[in-house]
Amino acid sequence: MTAYPLPPGSTIGILGGGQLGRMLSQAASRLGFNVVILDPEENSPAGRVSQGQIVAAYDNPTALGVLGQTAQAVTFEFENVPASSVARLAEGGAAVAPGPRALAVAQDRVEEKSFLNSVGATTVDFAQVDSLDDLLAALDRLGVPALLKTRREGYDGKGQVWVRSADMAADAWNAIGERPAILEAKADFTRELSVIAARGHDSGIAIYPLGENIHAGGVLKTTVAPATIDAKTEARAKAIATAILEGLDYVGVLGVELFDHGDGTLLVNEIAPRVHNTGHWTQDGCVCDQFEQHIRAIAGWPLGPTDAHFRVEMTNLLGDEVDQWKALSAEPDARLHLYGKAEARAGRKMAHVNRVKGL
Amino acid sequence: MTAYPLPPGSTIGILGGGQLGRMLSQAASRLGFNVVILDPEENSPAGRVSQGQIVAAYDNPTALGVLGQTAQAVTFEFENVPASSVARLAEGGAAVAPGPRALAVAQDRVEEKSFLNSVGATTVDFAQVDSLDDLLAALDRLGVPALLKTRREGYDGKGQVWVRSADMAADAWNAIGERPAILEAKADFTRELSVIAARGHDSGIAIYPLGENIHAGGVLKTTVAPATIDAKTEARAKAIATAILEGLDYVGVLGVELFDHGDGTLLVNEIAPRVHNTGHWTQDGCVCDQFEQHIRAIAGWPLGPTDAHFRVEMTNLLGDEVDQWKALSAEPDARLHLYGKAEARAGRKMAHVNRVKGL
Structure with a gap:
């Protein structure tokens, strides 16, 4: 059994070397952890800011063995990591969080909606x-x-x-x-909201203020947070997130996308068992962002505060929109977060910018 | 000639792999730069969060050659890097900032005080x-x-x-x-203040609010910022920093330690041509911290804002004080920054904590 809290100097393993892994790695380093990434793509965005990267397929048994031996806690940056890999890590004694149940639910849309309904979270x-x-x-x-x-x-x-x-x-x-x-x-809704929520090994729960999301072409474009929302609806959203976290015996940060009907009804669109694009605003709106929160949760540390000190408008830079870096670098309230991806393929998430309001 | 601003994807070289190099590297990554560290100690705190580390002496000509060829901008985390190394990098065509003049002045206390007096900055x-x-x-x-x-x-x-x-x-x-x-x-003073100031390739200057420092046993223990200070004295301190930056044709972040006599007189104690321990509070008090500011300066980006949004008390954790991480992790207003050093030798700077006030 892993003894919590994990002390600084411990190693955290992350399956997936994209931008979420990168920002998780940076948060983990700030807390004194070493980070090893597993990703089949050499020199991944996360690998480049971590102590090491194992370059192998996500289901490579040798790679999983090495990662499990090296890391005292293992997590993932995307929900489509093979369930068999997580099972193999767990069998080898590695502490994987979130656990196999959360992954199984998130990987299958029928399982997901059935689970959500079972804990009282309404869906379409x-x-x-x-x-x-x-x-x-x-x-x-x-x-x-x-x-x-x-x-x-x-x-x-x-x-x-x-x-x-x-x-x-x-x-x-x-x-x-x-x-x-x-x-x-078809969901009939006036806007999409999201909840970024965390649960620790000690069952403690911390939930950030809600974000309001705008998509374009099926991809998240903007999150504004904290969302303008009445207290009752916000409380209901947080109760839904709490029920999901507890229903999954979840450890880590979870993203919950909600459809807001505008009449007080909230439907859960989907859940993501990981840090979430709609939570990037926390990097510049809160003293403890979702990435540090996730690391705290999986390392068995107390969860950090979730109050928003600033209103933030987060915008994704997709494909060649990343060329806006030059203009954005001169905007005093724009905090740039670039992912270090070499190739700006169309629609690819290259960076985001947090515009901090009310400074 | 290097064309500024350097685009994301460029490589920044840092001489020195300690905590300052580590936090510079993390800031550079956030802006989409790749980072290579030169440090004789394998697996250094900065090397572990960077794309690569060249393990070699600071005056190793081959290592300097490789670094100069790889990096579009080179900087350092400590002022005792050999002047000959910087000269060699510059001769090889690398853009080194701060430049050799700042280094020469900072490396010799007689040169330093003579220079300071020459630009109107009073010393003992x-x-x-x-x-x-x-x-x-x-x-x-x-x-x-x-x-x-x-x-x-x-x-x-x-x-x-x-x-x-x-x-x-x-x-x-x-x-x-x-x-x-x-x-x-002997300097007769009531308190020590410090100024963290930056100057860009375009000669633009940005200066943070002053910090008030408390030392113990010759080592910085605490900085409280923004310091309580009257507007005239603050303006004088910033004018001193400006004169120093301009006198050295400086590029990057500079730390200026001041003795405050309490009667309006400010003497310069010393200057450091780098990011500075008394500027760590900016990580949690400002939207653009001193590390990002330094990277912006040397990469030819516009300097970021320097306003303080929070009052911060920064405390160094020396030697086994780092064992306080567990208690500190539960303090909601305490932001921990651990350096990933394996051995907690007595007096060694292991971490710092920023206590954010007035949240």
Whole structure:
């Protein structure tokens, strides 16, 4: 058994070397931890700011063995890390957080919505779809338009298609590769909110003020936080996050995306068992950001404060929008966070900027 | 000639892999730069959070050649880096900042005080001492007690001795190894202040609010910032810093330690051509800290804002004081910064804590 809190000088292993791993690594270093990254891509954004990187596939048994032997706590920056890898790490005695249950729920959209409903978190109506017949029956029950998504994988709008009439069912089923799927009723909402919440090994919970998110083309563009929200709705959102954290016996930071109907109703869109793009505002709005919070949680440290001291507007810089760095560097209230990615492919998350308001 | 501003993806080289190099590296990464450290000690605190470390002596010509070829800007974390190394880097075409003039002035206490006086910055009276006879003559002129220091090297109270009577002169001369020295009249002051100031490649200047410092055993213990100070004295301190920056045609962050006589008189104690321990409070008191500011300056970016949004009390954790991490991790207003040093030798700077006030 790992003894908590882990002392500085311990090593933290992170599966995934992208920007989330990078910012987790930087937070861990500030607390005196050493960090080792596992990522198949050499010289990854996170690897470049960490003590070491193991360059191997996420399911490479030797690599997982080395990581588990080296690190006193292991975490991940994305929810599609193979469940078998986490199981292998856990079997080898490594303390992996969040645990396998959170990962299993987050990796399967049917499991996720079923779990959410089981802890009292409302979602849109949905149906499991394993065949074209299932899809037709589901369309009949949920109505059109409805959203057909693969049960597993797919993000930022990939692996999903709107079905606007029963005539389109066969094409839609084909478009997602005839894979196990979920059909979701159309959500009727006025805005998307998100909750960044953390739970520690001691079951303590800390929740940041809510953010309001604006997407473009299925990708997050902007989060403004703290969101303008009445106290009752905010309390309800935090209660939903608490129920999810407790239902999963969760350790670490979790992102919860909510649809706000504007009439007090909140539906959970999805959960992410990791630090979350909609929580980047905490880097410049709070004294303890979501990355330090996650490290504190998995290392068994007391959770940090979550009060917002500034209002922040976070904007993602996608693809060649990163070329705006020069103009942004001259904006006094704009705090730049660049990920060190060499190639600015279209739509790729290259950086974000936090505009700090009310300084 | 280097074209400024350096774009993200450029490489910054840092001579010195201690905590200052570590925090500079972290700030540089956040702006999208890659960082390479040169330090003779393997696996240094800075090396562990950087893309690479060249393990070699600071005057190793091959290592300097590699660093100069790799990095588009080179800087240092301590003022005792060999001047010949900086000269070699500059000859090889590397852009080194701060430049050789700042280094030469900071490395020799007689040069330093002479320079300071030349730009109108008052210091204690002093005399150059190259022999015991010089020392006796200087004691006669400056009175006792007076402080005998080696001209070069020595820090945190090392390489210096108080001379309390002419009888002690021979012992004192012997105690500092009969090396070229400076004798300084006793400074009569009520408190020590410091100014953290930056100047860019475009000659722009940015100065943080002053800090008030408390030393113990010759080592900085605490800085409280912004210091309580009247506007006239603050303006005078900033004018002194400006004169120094301009007199050295300086690029980067500079620390200026001031003796405050309490009657409006400010004497410069010493300057440090680098980020400074008394500027660590900016990490949690300002949106752009001294580390980012230094990177912005040497990369030719616009300087960042220097306003303090919080009052901060910075405390160094020396030697086994680092064991306080556990208690400090539970203090909500205490932001911990650990340096990742394995061995907590007595008096060694292991970490600092910023206590954020007025949240």
